Amino acid sequence: MAGAAVxxxxxxxxxxxxxxxxxxxxxxxxxSCPTSLSSSCSNVNVSYPFWLSHDPNQTNxxxxxxxxxxxxxxxxxILRLGDHSYRVLNINYADxxxxxxxxxxFFHAPEYSCFRVWRNVSLGSNTRFAYxxxxxxxxxxxxxTDTYSxxxxxxxxxxxxxxxxxxxxxxxxxxxxxxxxxPRNCAGVVVSPVLQSHVFDLSANLLVDRYAGILQTGxxxxxTGDNAGANCADCERSGGRCGYNTIGxxxxxxxxxxxxxxxxxxxxxxxxxxxxxxWMIGDVIWVIVGVIIACLFLIYLRHFRKQGERKDQAIQxxxxxxxxxxxxxxxxxxxxxxxxxFSDKLGEGGCGSVFKGSLRxxxxxxxxxxxxxxxxxxxxxNEVASIxxxxxxxxxxxxxxxxxxxxxxxxxxxxxNGSLDKFIFSKNSIMExxxxxxxxxxxxxxxxxxxxxxxHRGCKTRIVHFDIKPHNILLDQNFCPKISDFxxxxxxxxxxxxxxxxxxxxxxxxxxxxxxxxxxGTISSKSDVYSYGMMVLEMVGGRKNYNNARVADTTSENYFxxxxxxxxxxxxxxxxxxxxxxxxxxxxxxxxxxxxxxxTKPENRPSIGMxxxxxxxxxxxxxxxxxxxxx
Numbered sequence: 001m002a003g004a005a006v007x008x009x010x011x012x013x014x015x016x017x018x019x020x021x022x023x024x025x026x027x028x029x030x031x032s033c034p035t036s037l038s039s040s041c042s043n044v045n046v047s048y049p050f051w052l053s054h055d056p057n058q059t060n061x062x063x064x065x066x067x068x069x070x071x072x073x074x075x076x077x078i079l080r081l082g083d084h085s086y087r088v089l090n091i092n093y094a095d096x097x098x099x100x101x102x103x104x105x106f107f108h109a110p111e112y113s114c115f116r117v118w119r120n121v122s123l124g125s126n127t128r129f130a131y132x133x134x135x136x137x138x139x140x141x142x143x144x145t146d147t148y149s150x151x152x153x154x155x156x157x158x159x160x161x162x163x164x165x166x167x168x169x170x171x172x173x174x175x176x177x178x179x180x181x182x183p184r185n186c187a188g189v190v191v192s193p194v195l196q197s198h199v200f201d202l203s204a205n206l207l208v209d210r211y212a213g214i215l216q217t218g219x220x221x222x223x224t225g226d227n228a229g230a231n232c233a234d235c236e237r238s239g240g241r242c243g244y245n246t247i248g249x250x251x252x253x254x255x256x257x258x259x260x261x262x263x264x265x266x267x268x269x270x271x272x273x274x275x276x277x278x279w280m281i282g283d284v285i286w287v288i289v290g291v292i293i294a295c296l297f298l299i300y301l302r303h304f305r306k307q308g309e310r311k312d313q314a315i316q317x318x319x320x321x322x323x324x325x326x327x328x329x330x331x332x333x334x335x336x337x338x339x340x341x342f343s344d345k346l347g348e349g350g351c352g353s354v355f356k357g358s359l360r361x362x363x364x365x366x367x368x369x370x371x372x373x374x375x376x377x378x379x380x381x382n383e384v385a386s387i388x389x390x391x392x393x394x395x396x397x398x399x400x401x402x403x404x405x406x407x408x409x410x411x412x413x414x415x416x417n418g419s420l421d422k423f424i425f426s427k428n429s430i431m432e433x434x435x436x437x438x439x440x441x442x443x444x445x446x447x448x449x450x451x452x453x454x455x456h457r458g459c460k461t462r463i464v465h466f467d468i469k470p471h472n473i474l475l476d477q478n479f480c481p482k483i484s485d486f487x488x489x490x491x492x493x494x495x496x497x498x499x500x501x502x503x504x505x506x507x508x509x510x511x512x513x514x515x516x517x518x519x520x521g522t523i524s525s526k527s528d529v530y531s532y533g534m535m536v537l538e539m540v541g542g543r544k545n546y547n548n549a550r551v552a553d554t555t556s557e558n559y560f561x562x563x564x565x566x567x568x569x570x571x572x573x574x575x576x577x578x579x580x581x582x583x584x585x586x587x588x589x590x591x592x593x594x595x596x597x598x599x600t601k602p603e604n605r606p607s608i609g610m611x612x613x614x615x616x617x618x619x620x621x622x623x624x625x626x627x628x629x630x631x
Contacts, residue, residue: 041072044088048232048242049223052077067128068223078103082124089218097132101218102192114158115212116142116170117190121219132220133333136196138211139176143168143187151183153204156211172211174199176360193219200340232257238268326388328400332407339367346418349471351487356414364414365399369407380408386486389461394451396474396484412484416477420444421470424542438583440479441539445590446615447481448473452532452608455483456525464490464524468531469510470538510534513600526602529611533597537564540590561598561628564591589619596625 039046046052049065052072070088071078077088079100087106089099105115117140123129142159151171159170171183198214199207207214232242235257243258259269336342339357346354352370359365370380380403387398402409417423423436436444448468455463465472466488474482488506506515512530513520541564593614599605604626606614614622 041070041077041088042075044077044091046070046077046091047093050091065128076103076106081129082122084119084122087218096223097220098129098223099218099220101216105212105215114156115215116140116159117192117215120191121193123221128223129221130224131193132222134195134197135193135219136174136199136337137191138194138199138214139173140190140192141171141173141183141186141188142190143170144183145185146183148181148183150181154208156208172208174202174204174207195219234268240269326384326401327398327411330400330402330409330411332402332404332409335367335369335402335407335409335411338365338411342369349485351485357411359399364416366412366414368410368412370409380410380487384410386463386489389463390455392451392454392458393480394447394482395454396482415474415482415484417475417479419471420473420475420481420539423475424470424539436479438586442586442590442615444473444475444479444481445536445539446612448483448532448535449608449612449615451481451483452528453612456528456608462525465528465531466490466506467510468528468535469507470535471507473535506531512602514602520600521602524602525608526605529597529605529608530599530602532608532611533594533605536590536594536597537561540587540594561595565595565627585619589615589622592619592622592624595628598628599625600628 039052041052050068050070051065053069054071069080071080078085079088079098080086081100085103086100087103089101091098102117102121104118117138123131140156145166145168147167147169151169154171154173156170156172161168168187169183173182176182192215194214195217198217202210235242238257238259240257240259243256256264257269258264261269263269330338335357338359339355342353342355344356346356346366348354352368355367355369357365357367380401384398384401387395391397396415397413398410399413400411402411424441452465452468455465463486465483465486467485468483472483472485474484476482506512506527510531512523512527514523515527593611596606596614597611
């Protein structure tokens, strides 16, 4: 069915192309355009789709698009947006970008250093223009009675004067982070776009001193148009003029070529019917060649891009399915703005990089930019799906996400103390770091266990994380632990805990044996318990287990769990002078629980709920587990 539809479209394309070549659109009476290819006003070149209303060569609106009329006033090109005039600084026809500036700024040039903005920029009903991503807003507050020392750098001192209500001040801001800290009781508030490249490199003081000059550099708008650019070039080279063929209120969907002899067609001027007859066979051959190339290109797309389309469609289907439950969706421009163009990098991992940012209300966030070449989007779907179903004090909160083509980002709450690994693997020992005492480590271990218990049993859809390690445990300002990075997580939709997965998931040193070989047992939430146990042992000893227990090692001397089991006192430094009985009890309890969690067979490990009970219970009720078997 799809193949027949494609064949029909290609046949229609072939027939239509031949008809257009053989029979150009006939003349339409008085509709004609002069031979001048373009006009200019000052140093701005004006050509299709723009046209000058007072130029004798461009007096007809159909010589350009009706929405793109310019006027040349005192040799200055002017574009009307709504009810106000804007000076045209430049027109980039290749990128379809026009640079504008409020004409009032130039009109008051002698005093522009203390110029006051009188109005917001409004595009009005001209929907063919849109703000370019290169803009940023300047916000002006005029004649305010409120004063605050924090606004002093943003005060426009030349606009400060004594009014009937006392001393009135005016301010200008390039970024607004918290509406509650902005001036109030002001006579007027105006927002004007400017080029962000002229603002981000300036301090607040320089911004106040140079804001009028920045307004003179203007802002940029993009315009949408038809795809007739190549036809217009051919038309103009042949002596014609590109425009819109209008009859009454009807406008053709594409541009037409207005020739000097009064004819209107879609092909270059100068050709006549007798020439087409002589070239008919060649033109048809070229059309057929074009159709063949188009067919080959379609086959290429279907063969090499089908998989990519399925992946993107899967993500889009997910977004639509969970639109009411997933967090806020941001576009990529908003992501760049909240991270100040990715200027503050917090870290980097296999899935992407993390940057510090802030929302419009001033709330700090961590923005994770996923690698564009990473997998098929499964990690993106998993992370959004997993965390959007959770709400727990020990699970990091997902505040939003971005999905724009190949660009994917996740917006998390900001954890001021970073990840756990930098505390337990730092050069300073744990006992010397008063921030992470044994009591604090103990609280962190219990918090992580409670977070895992919630994932395994507490939330609506049970989740197995598959990548529990110190790097994925974040600490807030109070060192409360939060589980993060759900890129490898699996959702359990049924009551059973057995999970089906083909690829090995996790980080070496923390991967449960059953993920290497099914001979050890089935994959379940007990796989997270194993990773948790390895992490707890690292927290106690302050050393990475993977350096001492590589997967290929076969001797108990090098096997990390065996070494801990045989060197219990040495491992947790219990012989340090001055260690209290309570501290010794905490260290031993964490080690015994950790050894129970890393039992080789899943059925010998406790559930994460039992782990919480063991940590919070009496150590005298804990028995030493059997020595873990070698892989």
